[in-house]
Amino acid sequence: MKRAVVLLSGGLDSATVAAQALTDGFEVLALSFRYGQRHVRELRSARTVAKALGIGEHFIVDVKLNAWGGSALTDEAIAVPTEGVQPGTIPVTYVPGRNTVFIALALSLAEAREAVAIYLGINAVDYSGYPDCRPEYLAAFQGLAALSSKVGVEGQVPRLVAPLIGDTKVDIVRRAIALGVPIAQTRSCYQDTELPCGVCDACRIRDRALMEAGCPDLATPVGRAGYRADP
Numbered sequence: 344m345k346r347a348v349v350l351l352s353g354g355l356d357s358a359t360v361a362a363q364a365l366t367d368g369f370e371v372l373a374l375s376f377r378y379g380q381r382h383v384r385e386l387r388s389a390r391t392v393a394k395a396l397g398i399g400e401h402f403i404v405d406v407k408l409n410a411w412g413g414s415a416l417t418d419e420a421i422a423v424p425t426e427g428v429q430p431g432t433i434p435v436t437y438v439p440g441r442n443t444v445f446i447a448l449a450l451s452l453a454e455a456r457e458a459v460a461i462y463l464g465i466n467a468v469d470y471s472g473y474p475d476c477r478p479e480y481l482a483a484f485q486g487l488a489a490l491s492s493k494v495g496v497e498g499q500v501p502r503l504v505a506p507l508i509g510d511t512k513v514d515i516v517r518r519a520i521a522l523g524v525p526i527a528q529t530r531s532c533y534q535d536t537e538l539p540c541g542v543c544d545a546c547r548i549r550d551r552a553l554m555e556a557g558c559p560d561l562a563t564p565v566g567r568a569g570y571r572a573d574p
Contacts, residue, residue, distance in 0.1 A: 344370040346458035348449045348501070351375050351401070353388030354531040355524075355549060356464035356507055359515055361396055362522035363506045364462045372456060373401040374449055378441070379409025379417050381535050388530040395525045402452065406444060414438040416533060423533045425542040433472050436533055436544060442475035446484055446503070453501040454494050460502045468511050481505055512552035526553075526561050541565025 347369035349361045364371050375389045386403060393401040412418030415435040424434060442465065449461045465476040474480065485503050489495035507515050519526055531549045532539035539546050541563035550566025553559065559567050 344368070345460075346370045346372060346453075346456060347460040347462050347504070348372045348374055348453045348456075348458045349398075349462040350445055350449055350464065351389045351393060351398075352464070353385035353390075353392060353529060354464070354545070355519060355526060355529045356466060356515060356531075357389075358392045358396075358524050358526075358529045359519040359522060360462045360464040360506055361392065361398065362519070362524045364460070364504075365396060365398075366522060369460065369462075371396075371398045371400075371462075372452060372458060373398045374445075374452055375401065375403045376406050376445060376448075377403060378406045378438075378444075380438075381416055381419065381423075382530075382533050384532075384535055385530045388528055391528045392525060395528060404448060406448070408438060408441065408444070423543050425540075427547055428472065428544050431472075433474065434544060437473050442473075442480075443484070450488050450492060450501065454492050458501055459499075460504050463503060463505045464507060465505050466507045466510060466512075466515070468509060476508075478505075478508060481508065512548055513555045516552045516556040516558065520556075520558075526558070539563045 347364045349364050349371050351357045351361055351373040373393045375386055409417035415421040415423045416438050421435055453461050467477050481503055489500045494500055531545040533543040533545050534540040542565060546563055550562040553562040
């Protein structure tokens with residue numbers, strides 16, 4: 344069976360992408376990162392999702408991006424914003440170089456294990472303004488992968504696949520339901536509290552989508568009480 348590496352954070356998007364890769368006929372190698380994120384609880388969800396989807400191999404790699412901080416997700420001195428997404432700005436939850444590092448390591452795993460695709464949960468519609476979630480970023484990295492790897496030189500570079508890149512968050516919720524994703528077991532919150540906070544950007548975007556998709560029982564209590572992704 345052909346293989347695909349899936350970047351699995353434990354959030355809704357990455358879980359949906361993992362389920363999509365399985366539906367597309369791939370044997371999935373899940374790859375998660377312990378990068379010094381304050382919301383390290385997401386890795387618990389990643390393990391749960393991998394098990395629920397029947398993924399046999401799940402790698403969790405340490406990459407200490409918190410050593411130099413620069414983001415509210417990797418530096419405890421920077422507060423996670425709770426005012427909602429601000430259009431036209433890159434929020435402090437952006438982690439410098441995160442996707443570039445993660446995809447590079449996914450390419451290494453793919454090349455070593457002869458995977459022909461790398462599935463990513465990046466999204467360019469209902470996202471928080473991150474520059475490394477755009478189609479042009481993905482296209483540029485695909486070119487880099489072709490130049491920087493043995494398999495690329497040999498004309499067999501793994502494809503970077505982003506099934507959700509043009510979806511709205513509501514589309515993603517509906518796709519997750521259709522694919523049988525255990526949505527309740529996923530975690531998107533930027534805080535490390537036992538229950539999702541309901542007020543960070545990730546919670547707001549997720550809650551609004553769940554409410555609009557007709558799944559209010561899966562939203563946080565804060566979301567059900569009336570919070571939305573917009574400020």
